[in-house]
Amino acid sequence: xxxxxxxxxxxxxxxxxxxxxxxxxxxxxxxxxxxxxxxxxxxxxxxxxxxxxxxxxxxxxxxxxxxxxxxxxxxxxxxxxxxxxxxxxxxxxxxxxxxxxxxxxxxxxxxxxxxxxxxxxxxxxxxx
Numbered sequence: 001x002x003x004x005x006x007x008x009x010x011x012x013x014x015x016x017x018x019x020x021x022x023x024x025x026x027x028x029x030x031x032x033x034x035x036x037x038x039x040x041x042x043x044x045x046x047x048x049x050x051x052x053x054x055x056x057x058x059x060x061x062x063x064x065x066x067x068x069x070x071x072x073x074x075x076x077x078x079x080x081x082x083x084x085x086x087x088x089x090x091x092x093x094x095x096x097x098x099x100x101x102x103x104x105x106x107x108x109x110x111x112x113x114x115x116x117x118x119x120x121x122x123x124x125x126x127x128x
Contacts, residue, residue, distance in 0.1 A: 024122070032070065070085065086106075086118070094113060105117050
């Protein structure tokens, strides 16, 4: 069922299933780092069972009440109006996706950011 949902989501978004799976594999294990002066660590793109995962609802980085979680609607890194939030559709400084000490993309819903990847898109990956 999850694979069918994933296939439908990505095909609807104009991305082939093979491309979608490649994106999921590429970002798996990557760090999410704020684009602020502190370069605040915001967790990992990893399984919801990983303590540091942004998808672990009980962990520091996936909890909607944590100050360092992108899912905190009222937080510095998750609010709709915060300039460092992936959910601010107008931000120019969304969190970086970092793997092997290189920025490989940005976590954002802003469609004009090159290399931008929505957190909602990542939630559809089968490993999360």
